Amino acid sequence: NAGVTQTPKFQVLKTGQSMTLQCAQDMNHNSMYWYRQDPGMGLRLIYYSASEGTTDKGEVPNGYNVSRLNKREFSLRLESAAPSQTSVYFCASSLGTIQTNQPQHFGDGTRLSIL
């Protein structure tokens, strides 16, 4: 069982380039999330989608856009990459919305470096 699959696993970009991080889950979950993880700062929510067709900003949305393509897939786009966006990006999903307190299931991350 795959769970949450993120592609690519690693990527190096130059400043100003664009890129889309892909995420897919096979657990029929309703909610999906994008986080970034930086040393000493824990995880910070970028965007989330409570259900197919809806998206909402999280704590650090600037410089990012998202698309909930269907129930399975939730992509994160960097339109013009900046060195400050160098980070490890995690996608997660949960059966219910955040308010139901159900556990989030995480992918293994995309390690993104912007030169």
Next chain:
Amino acid sequence: AQSVAQPEDQVNVAEGNPLTVKCTYSVSGNPYLFWYVQYPNRGLQFLLKYITGDNLVKGSYGFEAEFNKSQTSFHLKKPSALVSDSALYFCAVREGNQGGKLIFGQGTELSVKP
């Protein structure tokens, strides 16, 4: 605003000894508290949660956590540590009446030596 703090960046324990990873929180409503574990180059895995009821919560891999409302703490514990418990541990809080997003602590690196 809600927040969560993990006061120790690193905890070192000998195998077989009890371990504690500390977490304190700040919310204005009812807290919903979670512990997650992260192994190297992997995503986070859910360990346990406190929503309501018994202050002692049991979770995966023999871990438990104690909710203390007066001290606003939710410390993670295990009676006997294993080398395989070595990982990065995150505490997270969701405030019940504030939109529901999870706020994560900065993480505590647990190292268990044989």
